Amino acid sequence: MRLRHWINTAPVDGAAHNLVMMCAVAIVSALLVSSTAIWLQPKYAAHLGAMRATSMASLIESIPALASLVMSSSADSLESRLIDLDTGCFVENVDVDAFDARQAENDPQQSRALTSDDGDTATLLKRRTYLQRVHLLYDNTALQMVILPVHGPGYQSTLHAWLVLAGDLDTIVALNVHEHGETPGIGSRVEDPLWQKLWTNKKLLDEQGNLSIGVTQNTATSPNEVDAITGATRTSLGVSNMVRFWTGPQGFGPFLDRQRRGDPC
Amino acid sequence: MLNKRTLNLIGAPLRRNNPVTVQTLGICSALAVTTSVQTALTMCVALTAVLCLSSTIISALRQYIPNSTRLIIQITIIASLVIVVDLFLKAFVFDISQRLSVFVSLIVTNCLVLGRAEAFAMKNPVRASLMDAIGNSMGYSLVLLIVASTRELFGTGQLFGYTVLTRVEDGGWFEPLDFMLKAPSAFFIIGLLVWVGHKRNVDTPVAHEQHHTTVVISDHRTSHD
Numbered sequence: 327m328r329l330r331h332w333i334n335t336a337p338v339d340g341a342a343h344n345l346v347m348m349c350a351v352a353i354v355s356a357l358l359v360s361s362t363a364i365w366l367q368p369k370y371a372a373h374l375g376a377m378r379a380t381s382m383a384s385l386i387e388s389i390p391a392l393a394s395l396v397m398s399s400s401a402d403s404l405e406s407r408l409i410d411l412d413t414g415c416f417v418e419n420v421d422v423d424a425f426d427a428r429q430a431e432n433d434p435q436q437s438r439a440l441t442s443d444d445g446d447t448a449t450l451l452k453r454r455t456y457l458q459r460v461h462l463l464y465d466n467t468a469l470q471m472v473i474l475p476v477h478g479p480g481y482q483s484t485l486h487a488w489l490v491l492a493g494d495l496d497t498i499v500a501l502n503v504h505e506h507g508e509t510p511g512i513g514s515r516v517e518d519p520l521w522q523k524l525w526t527n528k529k530l531l532d533e534q535g536n537l538s539i540g541v542t543q544n545t546a547t548s549p550n551e552v553d554a555i556t557g558a559t560r561t562s563l564g565v566s567n568m569v570r571f572w573t574g575p576q577g578f579g580p581f582l583d584r585q586r587r588g589d590p591c
Numbered sequence: 592m593l594n595k596r597t598l599n600l601i602g603a604p605l606r607r608n609n610p611v612t613v614q615t616l617g618i619c620s621a622l623a624v625t626t627s628v629q630t631a632l633t634m635c636v637a638l639t640a641v642l643c644l645s646s647t648i649i650s651a652l653r654q655y656i657p658n659s660t661r662l663i664i665q666i667t668i669i670a671s672l673v674i675v676v677d678l679f680l681k682a683f684v685f686d687i688s689q690r691l692s693v694f695v696s697l698i699v700t701n702c703l704v705l706g707r708a709e710a711f712a713m714k715n716p717v718r719a720s721l722m723d724a725i726g727n728s729m730g731y732s733l734v735l736l737i738v739a740s741t742r743e744l745f746g747t748g749q750l751f752g753y754t755v756l757t758r759v760e761d762g763g764w765f766e767p768l769d770f771m772l773k774a775p776s777a778f779f780i781i782g783l784l785v786w787v788g789h790k791r792n793v794d795t796p797v798a799h800e801q802h803h804t805t806v807v808i809s810d811h812r813t814s815h816d
Contacts (some may be wrong), residue, residue, distance in 0.1 A: 344657045351652075351664050362675045373685035381718040404815035482693075507693060510623070511774070 366496035375476065378504070405464070408457050414580030417457055427475065430455040431471060437576040440576065450571045451477050460580070469493045469585070474578055478568030481560040483507030491530070495582045498539070503565065513561035524552050530573050530582075537574055541566035600722040610703050611781065612788035613736040617703035621735055622777040624694050631739030633687045635732035637695050638674050642704050642731075643724045645669045650712040650720035665708045666699070673698045673745050684801030703731060738780045746771030 377557035408417045408425055415485035437455040474489045486505035491498060503516040517523055529549045532538040541562045542551040554562035571577050584591070610616045617638075624634045637735060648668055649656070656664050677695045680688040688695065698704060707727055712720040748756035748765045757763020770776050 339657050339659055343655075344660050347655055347657055348660060348664065351667050355667050359671050359674050362678050365679050369682035370678070370685075375683070458728075512691070 331537060342387060374505075380405065382591055384502075404461060405588060406459055406461050408459055409578075409581050410456060411454070411458050411577065412456065412580065414578075414582075414584040420457065422459060425459055427455060430457065450567050454576060459580070460581070470497060472585075473580075476568050476572040476577070478564060478571060480506055480508050480516070480559070480564035481513050482509065484566055486559075487565070487568070489572065491582075493575065495586050496530050498528045498530065499567070501565075508558070508561050513555075513558040514556050514584050515558060516561055516565055518555075521555055528552055537570065537579075539566075539573065592786060596719075597722050599728070600719060604723075604726040605733060607792060609730045609788055610706075610727045611731055612723065612785045614706070615785070616718075616783065617701050617731055618707045620694050620697060620701055621731075621738060621781060623778055624691060625689055625739040625742055626746065626772050627743045628736065628739045630687060630690050631735045632678070633684065633691060635728070635735055636693065637680065637691075637702070638698055638731060639728035640676050641669065641672045641698050642707060642728050644672050645704055646720040646724035647710040647717055647762060648672075649708045650715060650717045653713050656713070658815040661713065662705075662709070665705060665713075665736060669704050669708065670699045705725065728750060729736055734781070734784060737784065738777055741780055742771045742776060746776075762816075 336478065347488075405421050408420050408422050409415065410417050427480070431453050437453045438453055439453050459475060462469060463471040463473070463560070470493050472491045472495065474491065475486070476489050477484055477486045479485070483506050485503055485508075487501055488502040489498065489549075490500040490502070501522055503522065506514070506516060508514045524546070527549075528539060530537060530539045532548070532550055538550045541554045543554050543559060544561060546553045573579060573582065604610055607720075608614065611618060611621055620634060620638075624630045645665075645668055649665055652664075673696060676698075677688070679693070680695060707724060711723045713724070740750060744755060745768045748754060748763075748767055749759045754761075756765035758765050758767055
């Protein structure tokens with residue numbers, strides 16, 4: 327009753343009233359938003375999972391080589407494995423299916439913070455997991471393709487994509503951005519198959535063997551350059567930095583190097 | 592129950608004082624989500640939910656909201672409601688929420704919601720504020736649906752995804768107008784509707800007394816790649 331009395335008598339524009347009112351509104355709003363988010367999270371996660379599965383299927387369909395490779399071989403030739411990003415070695419004692427990369431990225435036990443000491447492109451992501459999932463396609467026993475999950479900041483959202491490399495681990499077979507929240511009609515053109523097709527047959531490495539794949543704002547001339555999307559320079563650079571990060575030393579670089587050398591752990 | 596004043600509160604935004612064409616509030620989303628009727632309809636439902644809830648809550652709290660920080664409090668309430676509505680869309684109509692992308696979250700900056708809170712809900716009792724919110728939501732929805740059906744019909748020959756005008760490539764006679772699917776076409780359609788709205792107001796003198804509730808806050812998109 328005293329509270330009600332105070333509310334009714336305190337000057338509405340006084341500092342105390344301001345403070346109490348703002349705190350009350352903030353706390354009630356925060357509770358409303360967070361409880362709704364927790365309540366609806368499982369449903370949203372289920373939709374996202376379904377979408378990821380569809381985009382994996384559409385990725386395999388969209389690359390004729392991949393589809394025919396999967397058709398012509400036994401079903402178990404597409405295998406998913408976990409690798410240790412720092413050493414580039416396969417990890418055997420962790421369940422591949424149970425590994426959740428997005429959750430692991432925020433778990434201090436399973437990821438570490440990146441600093442500028444880790445190299446040029448390292449500050450692209452704030453944290454990076456120790457482990458990461460890769461999908462490998464074998465034809466008999468020869469490695470035909472590697473599918474790497476990659477993500478990184480675009481202009482106003484995180485881009486998630488599949489980067490498919492050929493057996494030489496240098497030639498890009500496809501880049502498929504499957505999840506983003508870029509400006510509709512502008513940055514959202516990263517989804518455009520016509521733009522994604524520009525990545526096909528580009529090389530990660532230049533003639534000296536240095537990582538030099540990237541988006542150019544001029545006309546692409548070398549096999550390491552891809553044209554940027556007109557009007558969405560920052561989204562394009564986001565894609566470029568993402569590919570460079572994940573194929574570089576902080577990403578799948580050690581794994582790719584090891585596979586190129588044929589060096590088992 | 593529905594007395595004359597209530598009817599007027601609901602009806603005015605539909606007839607003389609349309610939020611989009613006369614008050615010029617909420618133009619940005621009207622331009623952005625109107626390429627198909629389905630997305631426009633979802634946007635209308637989302638905006639109606641946010642506007643009705645925010646007007647009701649803000650009106651109920653109006654005597655306790657300090658004048659100096661009222662905009663902050665209004666925006667906090669509106670932003671929370673928008674996030675909640677966005678979460679509901681993502682959980683229950685995932686496909687459509689993917690197509691609406693950022694525009695549902697941009698309801699926060701939709702000046703229609705803040706405009707009605709500031710101009711009406713802060714000064715009027717709960718019931719009247721809710722009626723005003725319903726009226727303005729319907730006025731907004733009406734414009735959105737007119738623009739969206741025009742664009743979808745002439746841009747693709749379909750309505751709600753069902754073919755109405757058979758396209759040439761499917762053996763019909765209709766040549767889709769690509770222009771209708773581009774943003775400028777919405778400018779033209781809304782421009783025409785604004786003209787019609789103002790023309791009608793000039794012709795009916797009664798409209799002038801309506802204008803005291805009109806606030807124009809500049810509408811702005813937040814993102815440019």
